[in-house]
Amino acid sequence: MEKIKVKNVFKIFGPNPQKIIPLIEKGKSKEEILKETGHGVGVNNANFAVEQGEIFVVMGLSGSGKSTLIRCLNRLIEPTAGEILIDGENIVGCDKDTLLQIRRKKMAMVFQNFALFPHYTVGENVAYGLEVQGEDLETRHKKAYEALELVGLKGYEESYPDQLSGGMQQRVGLARALATDPDILLMDEAFSALDPLIRKEMQDELLVLQARMQKTIIFITHDLDEALKLGDRIAIMKDGVIVQIGTPEEILTHPADDYVRDFVQDVNRVKVLTASAIMKKPDAVVSRKDGNKVAIRKMQEAGISSIFVTDKERHIRGIITIDDAMALLKKGEHSFESIINTEVPTTSPDTSIVDLLPIAVDTKYPIVVVDDDKKMLGIIVRVSVLSGILGEEE
Amino acid sequence: MDKLQIGIYFEALIEWLTNNLEPVFEGLRTGILALIEGFEAFLLFIPSYVLIAILVVLAWKIAGKSIAIFTAVGLLLIDLMWLWPQTMQTLSLVLTSTVIALLMGIPLGIWMSQHDVVDNVTRPILDFMQTMPAFVYLIPAVIFFDLGEVPGAVATVIFAMPPVVRLTNLGIRQVPEDVIEAARSYGATRKQMLIRVQLPLAMSTILAGVNQTIMLALSMVVISAMIGAGGLGEEVLRGVTQMEIGKGFEGGIAVVILAMVLDRITQSLGNTGKTK
Missing domain, CATH: 3.10.580.10 (CBS-domain)
Structure with missing residues (x-):
């Protein structure tokens, strides 16, 4: 079942974004458009579908538009054009209340720098989504407790985020996302700020959790190893364009162009695998x-x-x-x-x-x-x- | 070229306001006066040593031991100089002005933080309020509200309000973008965002603004005394005008002590807000 479908999505930054799309369609590059019109092309005609229960990794270097793309999915950034279907319903242009309901019930986001609320305890942070929904205190406690247990932070309810290590903070971030029991997890470079060992640990745990929960996960990363390890399918982005979508094997064995090939070459060579x-x-x-x-x-x-x-x-x-x-x-x-x-x-x-x-x-x-x-x-x-x-x- | 006389338009405006809005000013006058007299009656009803004890305990709880000792010594000194009633009168004026300034200033600051247009429009007005010499609006204030404490309070509000407006606005705008983004991604409405995320995280900055407003209100004490606001300002003024240097000095010292006590206590309030 298709959980998310992204059709012809563009995001142009600047005063007159609509006028830029015809230029893109004429084949002008991101640099040309920036130079001639002062507009930035964030996402250029993105098309993909994500199946229920799939981990879909979007990979690219910084500036490739991957963070913009994931923010279009819950409209933290408004797409300039295109459709985004969640369970068949187009959320681009839907009214404010519908959008709020989708953000509250259907998706939850995990951020690169954790973005925890410093004035809330860990328990309150985890219960935030429920608080926004207007759940009563008892339900909030219960669900926050369950979510914290899930990520292995039982007993830290009363701590404050700044008392925890980076890895633990991101566990809180993950628990906060899981507490509302959403269908979709949006993970924006969720593990990129962590030490290598903690990062590996978190990747393993995410896979264990996913085997149990079968969420639909969009995972953004700039790290190919991470993409290959986590992704059921991987989309590779460059300059706002998705240059290839495929399973890790497909990406490794049949790179679509030189850009992807460059990435993948490194993987095959033992040289880049480091201590x-x-x-x-x-x-x-x-x-x-x-x-x-x-x-x-x-x-x-x-x-x-x-x-x-x-x-x-x-x-x-x-x-x-x-x-x-x-x-x-x-x-x-x-x-x-x-x-x-x-x-x-x-x-x-x-x-x-x-x-x-x-x-x-x-x-x-x-x-x-x-x-x-x-x-x-x-x-x-x-x-x-x-x-x-x-x-x-x- | 003839002299450009902007002044006459200002005069005309004041005259029009006086003629047409008198009931409004009368109402404001009654309200503000009731507030000032209420504070004054309350503060003077409590015996000085009891009030000093209360303030010392408060200082101890909020700001620690050394500030508490300073509060005790300072306030006793005021009492021993027989300046207690005047000090309470001044404090009533400061409290009234501060309460009004905060009631108007904090909501205005919040409004500015939410809309860039409001921000851009309000900024120059705040500059105006802060830099226009107080004497310029002191006279219209007297015309509107008669002599006494009320025009003093109004002039003080005008002068003391800008910092809390600015710092409320700044505090809310300085809340980290990623935290705002997180709240939005979980479906927080604007109101939920403001009450549960932005205001708590801006609180220490807002309290710094409150502190600034109180300090500025105190700095208006002597100027307000010129239009009959009484209190310590009157002592200082009498000292200056009648060459009673000693008397003026005593009044001045009392103002300084009151300022330092209020400053240290409100400042610690902001700092305790910062740790959690």
Whole structure:
């Protein structure tokens, strides 16, 4: 079933947008129009349909018009021309009340910079859509609680957004969108502001949630990896024009033009897959002030034979192995200072996999990914270097 | 070329207003006077030490210990200088002017924030109100409202209202665009947006405007005294005109103390609004 259908949608910015459409139809480019008339072309003749339950990713670089396009879908930006059908009903030109009802019941939006209300608690933020609808307090509490549970933030109802990390804030943003139980989720670069690891985690969780809820999701991103991971189908935008729509396979194997090919080429080359893409959170770390026994227990709990030592700021200090630690235990020493091996292989997050290979071959420990301040971002198990090269996810 | 005489049109306008709108002015006069006298009667009904105690507790709760101590010492000093009744008279005038200025100014500021046209029209009027020397409208005010506290209050409202209008407008316009967008995307109406999102987020800025308005109202005390508004202004004025330097100084000190107490308390009000 077609949930959303977008037909010949244009968005022109400027004083006389209607006059520009004939120029576009004559084949003038975005630059020419800007130079000659001072009008900006945001979206140029967009056409696509999204099926119920589908994740439809719109991908493009900044300035490609993807954020304008998604805002046309709930008319945060008024399209200049064209039709947008939601469940067969054209929402372009519908009256104010109908539009309000559609925004309240049918769609919800998640924003790049979270856009949470700083003066509301997390619970109130999540219940915002319901508050606007005039739901009573009890219903609001109940549904907000359910939505927060769904995104794994149970117990944070009374916190304020600025007390949470970025990842948690975006969970609140997602919960706020889910609380009204809309059919359609509009996600505008929803994970782009998050750290790579948190981002990956959120992508995985979105897929898990989606498997359960079967919403229709329009997801905007500038990141091809994200598009390929999430999208059932992907639309690639350039200068306001949708240049190709297809499944990830179709996009990878049959790019429509050079622009798409350039994008996709990068994916095929192992060179662009970087350390940050294949790193994971370490199973456990010990801090320097922890004793030997703590280190041993942590290794046993995580089922690993060596453990990284960090300081309070997560700067990497070295690694200790279970064998050394056990030997130390027999001697009855509490501090593991003497057995720390400081020769730990490290790398930066944007090192390509190809360059990681020699390091992986040389070491018997996982490789630590550190930032410029030598702070630990994640680790790469040696096996994942190989699977990364072979193009296997995880 | 002949001298361009804009002044005569202004005179004609004042004369027309005086002749035709007298019942309106009379009504306003009665209302404003009732407000001022109400405040005054209330403030003077409470014994000075009780009121000082109340204000100190208030300062403590809102602005902390050091401001509370300052309030106590300052107000006691006023009482010991035997300037308490005059201070309360001045405070009544300031409170009345502030209440009127806020009742008109905050809605006007909100209106400006919602419509650019209103904003553009109002701005020059506000400039006018703030920069036109007060004496210029003091005389018409006396013609409309007679001598006494009422024209003083009216002149004070004209002079003190612009900051709260401007800062209300500014505060609402400064609410981050992404938050507005989020509220819109969830189907908030304009009214819902204003009450639950824009006003709360603009509150600390609006309170800064309230603070400014109170301060400006206090700065009009001496000028209002020239048309018989009484209070501390009269003390200062008498000091100046009769060369009683000491007396003028005492009145001046009382004004400063009152200003600082009101300023610190209202300022902290704005800051506590900012943290949450």
